[in-house]
Amino acid sequence: AQSVTQLDSHVSVSEGTPVLLRCNYSSSYSPSLFWYVQHPNKGLQLLLKYTSAATLVKGINGFEAEFKKSETSFHLTKPSAHMSDAAEYFCVVRANTGGFKTIFGAGTRLFVKA
């Protein structure tokens, strides 16, 4: 069984300060993990993914995430927030065996203040 928990429904940061969006997962199999961003009324854009290679994954727009198996976490970070980062972020887990089922977290809304 798989599940994913995004620990914060809302995160608010000031422009230029670091961003941390937290995600914990549970998976019976070795998982693939993803972060997607969704701007209002738009589709999903893949930020980055972990697929059992390097545990520190770099994505687009300056985002990165670290896979920590011991903590079952895959937190998303960015050193300096930009106004354009304001959006909804989804942490996603997918089992690498079985039926390719993808489970979405509940989402974290990121607000960026000027």
Add this chain to the structure above:
Amino acid sequence: GAVVSQHPSRVICKSGTSVKIECRSLDFQATTMFWYRQFPKQSLMLMATSNEGSKATYEQGVEKDKFLINHASLTLSTLTVTSAHPEDSSFYICSARALQGNSYEQYFGPGTRLTVT
């Protein structure tokens, strides 16, 4: 990269009518496509898995007679919302599975906003 399109992007229909949403893989063949539903300010919920040439597999709680899925070709899956009601208003997103090297990847369409009046 692989591109998935959806048509229409927005649709408004009257209660009791049916509406069809198309999902296409533009530059690759997709034996498997997925349909998700997203309520306002909520996450994506998997509705069904669509396999080319066979019946779709629906998630628990999803009415298969209300949400008809047809995956007639390797590049097209359709979702038909039958006898739509206002509570069916939602954002519907499809995705397609593509073989990239030795592994499968999932690509998402831009979504279709359905409003039932």
